[in-house]
Amino acid sequence: MDLIQSSLFLGFPICPLFREALQKNKAEVLSFFIHPRGDYLQEIQYEGMDYLGKVMANTSTIQQISLLEEHIYSLLKKLVVDYPYPKESLYLFPIPFNETIKCDQS
Numbered sequence: 001m002d003l004i005q006s007s008l009f010l011g012f013p014i015c016p017l018f019r020e021a022l023q024k025n026k027a028e029v030l031s032f033f034i035h036p037r038g039d040y041l042q043e044i045q046y047e048g049m050d051y052l053g054k055v056m057a058n059t060s061t062i063q064q065i066s067l068l069e070e071h072i073y074s075l076l077k078k079l080v081v082d083y084p085y086p087k088e089s090l091y092l093f094p095i096p097f098n099e100t101i102k103c104d105q106s
Contacts, residue, residue, distance in 0.1 A: 007060070008060065009044060009095045010068055011053025012076055012085075019050075021080040033079055046093055052076065053090065069095050 014022070020029070033040045034052065039053065041052045056065070067083055071105055 007095055008055055008058055008092060009046070009051070010056055010058050010065065010090055010092050011044065011046070011051030011070060012072060012090055014043075014050040014052060016079060018083060021083055024051060025065075025079055029079070041072070045094060046095065048092075051091065055095070 012018075015084070032038075034043055036042055042054060043050060043052050045051070054068055056068055072090065073085060077084075
């Protein structure tokens, strides 16, 4: 049996207004802060919506999630200063890795 290995992603939904404000940054700044394998933010698409956020460990505690939330907002505010960030707008959802884990059923 093949199981899909997944991780959790905590992300901010990118609406058209936020995307427009984000694009006002220089390309170098965006590529520094937003990179698929980078240390800061990653952009992914989930169920038709784009998100900026971070992949996190599946075993994260509430405290770790809270710290990650603060970190994500801190980075977002560096990129788009004058955006009205609602505090409850981050989403936590599973994302699959590009590989599967083989499990032998006996």
